[in-house]
Amino acid sequence: VIAVNPRHIGFYETILCFRRLAQRTVSHYDFVNGAPAVGAHLDLGTAPAAFARRYKGLPPEKNLYHYFTRTPLANLQWPTKRFYTTTDPVMTPALIDHFFNRRTQAFATLRLRELMLLHSIYDLPDFKNVLPPVPEDAPRSEMRRRTHRRFSVRCPGEFSTRQFGIRRNFELTVFECSATGFRVHSANRLPAGSAGTVILELGAADWSVMRVTVLRLGSQDRHIALIRIDHDDLAWRKFVGALGKASTHGDLEQATQFV
Known part of the structure; x- marks a missing residue:
C-alpha cells in the first residue's frame, strides 16, 4: 500500500500495476509535509501475473516482467542470518x-x-x-506499556496437543513474538484453550521446544492465534534476548551473550 502525490499516481498505475484504493484524494498528508496524496495498492501475490499481462510481447529492455522475474541481479543477495527475523537492527x-x-x-x-x-x-x-x-x-x-517488547519474525513450527485422547498436530508460522508468548498463523484453526507442545524453527540451526497454551483466536481472522508460553527453553531465551538486546544485525549471531 502506498500514498503518493496525485500527479504521480499515473506512473504507479501504468508502469507498476498499482490500483487506487479510492478516488478520494487527501488534501493535506502530514507524513509528507502537508502535500496532497492518493492511496494505491498492489497484491504482491498476484503481481507477477499482472506484470506478465501488462508487458506481454515487449522486448526485454522495455519489459518489467522480464526484469523482475528473469533478469539475474548479481549485486542483490540474501543476507546470511542466524534467525528468521523480518527486521534487523542497523543503528549503532x-x-x-x-x-x-x-x-x-x-x-x-x-x-x-x-x-x-x-x-x-x-x-x-x-x-x-x-x-x-x-x-x-x-x-x-x-x-x-513496553515491558514485553514484540518482535517481527517468520518462524515455521508445529503445535501438538491431545483432544479426546487423540493427538493432533497443527503446522503454523510465528509472525510476532515476545518473551512470554507469540502470535501465529495456521492453515487449520488451533483449538482455543488447549495446552500442548510447540516445536519452532528459529533459524537454520536453532530450534525451540516449549510447553504452551492457545489463549484465543483472532476476532477477525480465526486462523490467527495468540499463544502463551508456559515453559520456555534456553533456545527461546537466547532468541528473544538477542532480538531485544542486539544493537546491530551482527550481534544476532552471538545470541548467547544476551541470555
Missing part, C-alpha cells in the same frame, strides 16, 4: 548520534511519548548517551 549509537544529533535536530521535535518509546526500543547503556534524556517529571506509564 554512533550512527544515531551522527544523523539525529549532529546532522539534524530531529530529536528536538519528539513528543514525550515518542521519546519514551525511543528509550524503550534502544534500551542498551551505550544508547543512553546519544538519546535525549527523559524528563524527571515524566509519567512512567508509557514505559510500562
Whole structure:
C-alpha cells in the first residue's frame, strides 16, 4: 500500500500495476509535509501475473516482467542470518548520534511519548548517551506499556496437543513474538484453550521446544492465534534476548551473550 502525490499516481498505475484504493484524494498528508496524496495498492501475490499481462510481447529492455522475474541481479543477495527475523537492527549509537544529533535536530521535535518509546526500543547503556534524556517529571506509564517488547519474525513450527485422547498436530508460522508468548498463523484453526507442545524453527540451526497454551483466536481472522508460553527453553531465551538486546544485525549471531 502506498500514498503518493496525485500527479504521480499515473506512473504507479501504468508502469507498476498499482490500483487506487479510492478516488478520494487527501488534501493535506502530514507524513509528507502537508502535500496532497492518493492511496494505491498492489497484491504482491498476484503481481507477477499482472506484470506478465501488462508487458506481454515487449522486448526485454522495455519489459518489467522480464526484469523482475528473469533478469539475474548479481549485486542483490540474501543476507546470511542466524534467525528468521523480518527486521534487523542497523543503528549503532554512533550512527544515531551522527544523523539525529549532529546532522539534524530531529530529536528536538519528539513528543514525550515518542521519546519514551525511543528509550524503550534502544534500551542498551551505550544508547543512553546519544538519546535525549527523559524528563524527571515524566509519567512512567508509557514505559510500562513496553515491558514485553514484540518482535517481527517468520518462524515455521508445529503445535501438538491431545483432544479426546487423540493427538493432533497443527503446522503454523510465528509472525510476532515476545518473551512470554507469540502470535501465529495456521492453515487449520488451533483449538482455543488447549495446552500442548510447540516445536519452532528459529533459524537454520536453532530450534525451540516449549510447553504452551492457545489463549484465543483472532476476532477477525480465526486462523490467527495468540499463544502463551508456559515453559520456555534456553533456545527461546537466547532468541528473544538477542532480538531485544542486539544493537546491530551482527550481534544476532552471538545470541548467547544476551541470555
